[in-house]
């Protein structure tokens with residue numbers, strides 16, 4: 307269980323400005339084991355800051371983040387992270403990139419080849435195992451990054467706009483694939499996106515964030531049936547969720563005159 | 567769209583995006599000949615100018631003259647040493663001094679990047695020694711280490727190590743933060759970070775340092791040989807200059823250029839094999 311308790315994060319003033327930057331203010335969230343939570347909000351509203359603190363890369367200025375009751379102090383293998391850019395290590399083959407966590411954590415000799423090959427298979431990466439990252443498309447690189455994240459069996463998967471840089475088709479392939487993986491492994495997922503449809507389609511619960519200062523403006527439980535399908539975006543319930551979220555993100559556009 | 571809409575199988579069906587167009591193959595072979603064209607043109611100009619006798623042959627010997635001198639020293643040697651002795655002596659000095667600079671400089675640079683303490687300890691020394699020209703060290707080198715090989719090794723070492731250190735340090739400092747974080751997530755310790763992330767990330771800049779460094783190594787080698795050596799290409803050039811054998815001076819200069827170029831090509835080849843991903847990630 308992840309407990310984010312009254313977290314505030316301020317950065318020191320940038321470029322001689324006198325005021326510190328308040329990136330996040332009174333963020334209070336509890337995420338249950340196995341829950342798929344998405345965070346949606348405009349650029350600059352503090353999504354990455356929030357994720358970085360849960361990952362342990364940064365620390366709250368006030369408040370605390372607890373992981374099964376223990377305060378998060380540093381990154382750890384139970385909290386895998388997938389970044390917006392695949393961030394693969396260019397000198398390693400795809401296979402060695404996927405196995406990187408085992409190499410670091412246990413030594414390469416501890417690698418379970420059968421498991422690695424199974425994972426490569428699931429990810430559609432088998433035939434590229436000896437390729438280097440620069441020889442792969444963006445979508446395949448990001449799949450490799452996801453494989454790298456899950457190979458150590460993390461309880462929690464933290465994803466920061468992982469599909470933000472992909473084209474629409476690859477993105478929807480990746481969403482379907484992530485859901486399939488989650489159905490199997492059922493880890494806790496904190497998934498960040500700026501795409502409202504993506505946020506709804508994937509989530510058990512959507513956290514809507516707004517900036518200045520960054521805070522959670524709305525929480526929305528998503529009661530769509532699972533497994534989810536792409537065409538659900540046209541269902542009336544889906545549209546209703548979307549309308550509710552957009553009303554928070556763009557209050558002025560929802561207030562247009564009825565005749566418009 | 568141009569994207570295959572093959573349902574779930576689309577996952578594994580993306581192709582690797584690496585294939586060289588063969589259309590520009592002829593262009594590439596044309597480019598290949600550029601170095602020879604440029605060299606031939608230069609030699610041609612040289613020939614014409616020397617044939618016009620604008621300068622005395624002492625100031626500008628003709629290419630034919632230089633080739634003849636080259637042949638003579640290659641077969642009978644010069645000033646008591648064979649040409650191979652001279653080349654061997656210079657290359658050995660460079661190899662020893664420069665390798666030592668790499669072996670010491672790379673770890674020092676990486677450590678300076680990852681530890682404020684090490685940085686503060688070494689940076690003042692580095693910045694102090696860096697602007698001192700190699701010629702200035704020579705008297706001290708001779709007094710301390712004699713006129714033998716050791717003083718030349720150390721001179722090359724001292725002159726090239728700052729370049730290696732600075733490039734290794736800069737390479738290590740420029741490592742993308744997410745790469746470090748990827749390793750931290752898996753619980754990498756400092757040593758693992760250095761070995762699995764920072765060193766490989768810094769390799770491109772380390773190689774840049776080596777390529778700059780090899781040029782500097784020749785500069786200070788020749789300086790050293792001009793003052794305190796009987797063998798070596800620098801010594802050969804100096805002796806020939808004193809005896810007004812301009813042709814031999816030219817042979818020495820050309821050989822230094824060629825060997826320097828070969829060393830650069832060697833470093834480039836190693837670089838391509840070691841970091842094929844350079845510039846692509």
Ligand SMILES: Nc1ncnc2c1ncn2[C@@H]1O[C@H](COP(=O)(O)OP(=O)(O)O)[C@@H](O)[C@H]1O
Pocket residue numbers: 317318320327328329347348349350351352353354355356520
């Ligand atoms: N290291 C930093 N120093 C100063 N300000 C920062 C830093 N990181 C983020 N910020 C600021 O905090 C706010 C939230 O940033 P971020 O979490 O990256 O937003 P998002 O991921 O939602 O786009 C932004 O206004 C950004 O400028």
Ligand SMILES: [Mg+2]
Pocket residue numbers: 353354355466
């Ligand atoms: Mg962000």
